[in-house]
Amino acid sequence: MALWLFILLQICAFAESRPKGEINQTDLHKAMADMRMKSYRGFVILLQRLSTYPDALYGSNITFLMPDDRQLSKASVSQDNLQDFILSHSIPMPLLMSHLIHFPNRTLIPTCLPNRMISITNNGRSGMFVNKARIVNPDVCLSSLIRCHGISDALMLDAFASPSEYFPHRVPSKELKRFNRRNRAKSAATVRLKRTTPLY
Numbered sequence: 745m746a747l748w749l750f751i752l753l754q755i756c757a758f759a760e761s762r763p764k765g766e767i768n769q770t771d772l773h774k775a776m777a778d779m780r781m782k783s784y785r786g787f788v789i790l791l792q793r794l795s796t797y798p799d800a801l802y803g804s805n806i807t808f809l810m811p812d813d814r815q816l817s818k819a820s821v822s823q824d825n826l827q828d829f830i831l832s833h834s835i836p837m838p839l840l841m842s843h844l845i846h847f848p849n850r851t852l853i854p855t856c857l858p859n860r861m862i863s864i865t866n867n868g869r870s871g872m873f874v875n876k877a878r879i880v881n882p883d884v885c886l887s888s889l890i891r892c893h894g895i896s897d898a899l900m901l902d903a904f905a906s907p908s909e910y911f912p913h914r915v916p917s918k919e920l921k922r923f924n925r926r927n928r929a930k931s932a933a934t935v936r937l938k939r940t941t942p943l944y
Contacts, residue, residue, distance in 0.1 A: 767801040774888035782884045786813040794830050807835040808892035819898040831857035838891040841882035875899055
């Protein structure tokens, strides 16, 4: 089996079987320390706000896609959509840049936000892109199980593909079902935040 397909099967399995329980705080704190070292302080603030809510983040098998502070200041992030924003900038599996480069161009992979997917494109010398955002600072988080990459722009919630839309590299359904049966775990409900106070 091709490496990209094996990784994609694992991501899909994690996406369908949301781990139960809060994210490991030790891993999260180590990851946030790595983010601060690379000046992604705005994203750290959002993670700190969100981590105060039980089960808002779950498991440590995760990759964060982080806009820098300037791009975050342009994004409309409020208490009401904070969780959706963070989950839409997360992949339910720890992926290094060396994993991402194996994906065929325009492969869609699930985010941690249910029914939302992102496109991975390798434009050669122009770099790796997540939707229209370029990965400008790969492999920022290396001190824990969590992985994270700096991206050139925030991913807009209304610009995400759904699984029913164009999927140029679809995982064979029989293979995916077989993989999911072996890897199905306990599911966790998504906590919706109620307040609407602007955060950033």
